[in-house]
Amino acid sequence: MRTLKTSEAAALLQVSPNTLRGWERRFGYPHPRRSVGRHRLYTHAEISALGNALRDGLSIQSAISRCRESISGDADALVAALATLDVEAADLAMESALALRTFDRCIEDVLLRGLDELAVEFGDASATWALAARWADDWLRRAQRLAASPSRRFTVLLGDAGCEEIDRNLIALRAWQLFCDRGGVRVVALPVQCVEGLASVSERLAPDALVIAGTGPAVNRALAWAQRVQDTVGPLPRALFRCPQLAAARPAGDTWVLPDEPHAAQRDVLERLHRPSEARPALL
Numbered sequence: 001m002r003t004l005k006t007s008e009a010a011a012l013l014q015v016s017p018n019t020l021r022g023w024e025r026r027f028g029y030p031h032p033r034r035s036v037g038r039h040r041l042y043t044h045a046e047i048s049a050l051g052n053a054l055r056d057g058l059s060i061q062s063a064i065s066r067c068r069e070s071i072s073g074d075a076d077a078l079v080a081a082l083a084t085l086d087v088e089a090a091d092l093a094m095e096s097a098l099a100l101r102t103f104d105r106c107i108e109d110v111l112l113r114g115l116d117e118l119a120v121e122f123g124d125a126s127a128t129w130a131l132a133a134r135w136a137d138d139w140l141r142r143a144q145r146l147a148a149s150p151s152r153r154f155t156v157l158l159g160d161a162g163c164e165e166i167d168r169n170l171i172a173l174r175a176w177q178l179f180c181d182r183g184g185v186r187v188v189a190l191p192v193q194c195v196e197g198l199a200s201v202s203e204r205l206a207p208d209a210l211v212i213a214g215t216g217p218a219v220n221r222a223l224a225w226a227q228r229v230q231d232t233v234g235p236l237p238r239a240l241f242r243c244p245q246l247a248a249a250r251p252a253g254d255t256w257v258l259p260d261e262p263h264a265a266q267r268d269v270l271e272r273l274h275r276p277s278e279a280r281p282a283l284l
Contacts, residue, residue, distance in 0.1 A: 003033070003102065009042040013051050029064045033104065034267060043102050074100070078114040082132040083121070090135055103143075103182070104263045107175050111136055112262070115171060124168060133166045140174040144181055154273045156180065157207035157229060158189040161222045161243060162214030169242045172262050173213050176241060179266035185273065187211075192225040199232040206233060208273055211258070213241040222246055237272060241265055 009030070010017040024030060030047060032040040046067065053063035074097040081089035097110040115129070115136055122128040158177070162170060177187045188205055190198075192212070210229060212222045222243070230236055239256040240246055256272075258265035 003041040004044055004047055006032075006040045006042070009047045012044075012047050013054065023060060023064070027061070027064050029068065033102065033263070043100075043105065046101060049100070074110045075113045075117065078110055079117050079121075082114065082118060082135065083128060085128075085131060087135050091139070094139065104179060107140075107178070108261065108263055111139070112172065112175065115168065119168065130166065133168075133171055136171050137166055137174055140171070140178055144178045153184050154208040155186045155188065155205055156209050156211055156269065157202065157205060158187050159192045159210065159212040159222055159225050159229075160189050160214050161192045161212055161246070162216045165216075167215075169213070169215055172242060172260065175262035176213075176265050179263055180269065183266055183270055185266075185269065192222045195225060195228060198225070198228050202229045202232040207236060209269070210236050210238040211241055211269070212238070212243055212246065214243060215245065239269070239272075 004012065006017045006020060009032075010020045013020065020030070024032070030042050030050060032042045034040065049067050050063055053066045054060070056063075058066065074093060077096070078090055078093040081087075081093055094106065094111065097106045101109065115132060118129050118132050160173075162173075177189070180187045188207070190201070207229070210226050212226060223246070226238060237256070239258050241258040242260055258268050
């Protein structure tokens with residue numbers, strides 16, 4: 001998916017970069033992603049759609065409303081497909097969404113948002129939501145297999161402290177793993193119950209960081225699991241992702257807690273891994 005720098009997006013819209021940033025502050029749109037260097041990156045299709053709306057004579061408020069309705073429409077189409085258990089229509093809804101936004105935005109704005117709407121409508125303990133979540137889990141796994149991965153500079157060892165059930169946290173974790181993979185970070189996941197041979201695996205992987213994720217009862221074993229890894233490879237930066245029990249049990253100053261949103265969590269990990277090793281925190 002093509003992206004634009006601020007100057008390029010402003011030129012396409014025939015406005016100044018300051019005007020573009022002003023729209024972002026005032027209306028929250030266009031909503032750019034940030035590169036590892038914290039530079040704004042706008043989706044070409046999103047900027048093009050906004051430019052078309054402005055050229056149709058709409059005010060900036062009306063033009064943004066039109067673009068947002070398009071985004072909402074894709075999520076609505078996905079929700080409708082999954083609510084009727086039409087997985088082929090769900091796949092088509094995601095293909096349509098990918099044509100208008102970046103891969104990361106498509107997952108967060110359409111797939112994850114759609115699952116949240118289904119959870120509100122049917123309840124996340126319902127059979128409808130469970131089937132939708134299994135479809136989402138399969139879609140993300142397929143995307144990870146098909147995505148062309150860049151050369152990986154870093155390895156993260158993930159301690160899965162979940163309950164091995166498909167829930168909202170697991171889908172978000174799958175999305176985070178996919179984002180990391182596409183960003184050049186290899187994520188190797190192990191249940192925190194797996195300690196036999198852990199030293200040998202840790203030594204072979206030589207991870208650059210540890211992340212613990214999940215909300216299941218196994219979270220109580222997570223610290224011991226992390227300690228076993230570090231007994232082998234030495235101190236590492238460590239973080240929590242969607243692991244509220246462990247985060248609540250630790251002093252705030254001793255815990256690096258990743259954002260709940262998968263793309264923000266991936267960006268946080270990348271930024272910290274790109275720091276010089278002596279500047280990285282060994283938290284948790």
